[in-house]
Amino acid sequence: MSRPITLDRLAETEYVELADPNYTTLTPFGTFYHHPEFSKRHDANQLMRTVLPADAEPESLLEHLEALYSGTTITHHKMSGHDPSTFERLRPHFPEDQGHTTWTMVFERTPKRPPNPGIEVKAVTAELETDLDDLHRNENGKITDGHRFARAQGPRVGGEWVIGYVDGRPASSSQWFVVDRIARFRGINTREWARNRAPPPR
Amino acid sequence: MIHYVQNHPVVRAQDALTIFCNDDGPLRVYEELGFVKRGWMREFSYDRT
Secondary structure (H helix, E strand, C coil), rough: CCCCCCCCHHHHHHHHHCHHHEEEEEEEEEEEEHHHCCCHHHEEEEEEEECCCCCCHHHHHHHHHHHHHHHCCCCCEEEECCCCCHHHHHHHHHCCCHHHEEEEEECCCCCCCCCCCCCEEEEEEHHHHHHHHHEEEECCECCCHHHHHHHHHHHHCCEEEEEEEEEEEEEEEEEEEEECCEEEEEECCCHCCCCCCCCCCC | HHHHCCHHHHHHHCCEEEEECCCCCCHHHHCCCEEEEEEEEEEEEEECC
């Protein structure tokens, strides 16, 4: 019998995906992650699993966060977590535009939207890696930092990258991986020309 | 692509399949694909420059 699908388990997929344990530090308020090879990426430089203990004041956490970043050149300071009490208590300290919510969703119902027969999905093997990287180039032809970061975590998190082809052209990509018996599907990156071509819901 | 992952034998052998979606993301599409909201993560960030 499978264990309950708790928010702790769902959120852990996010923490494991992002945080290379080689670059993390345990703190009294969570796990501080600072990846020196990706010093401009916010998700690679943040306090994660943030928890404000019941007997601590928000100010003490915020001061601690400043101290954690003081040894870096990073000016964008970030904390994330899934403890409702912590973020409710922190909320008065931040304007609306400095907060962000991400829904954790679980596949539980029969899909109303049918598969798109015009898309051929392939698992990425060595010969398809060029297609994968080409889907993540910026206007200057360089592979984006976000993709380089995600790919760098691949050997650690495992799973599989997939590419969707439309008329033989690489149109979209994504990745899935498993953390403690929870499969996590990342968002889909789709080329502009291939968007909104899915069949309507049933 | 989501159908491919939903039907992958390794994925089906796990306890659950999850996807995360920002508030301004394609929530409705994911719901049409069988996903249900089960909680949220939160972040605060600010720039010191």
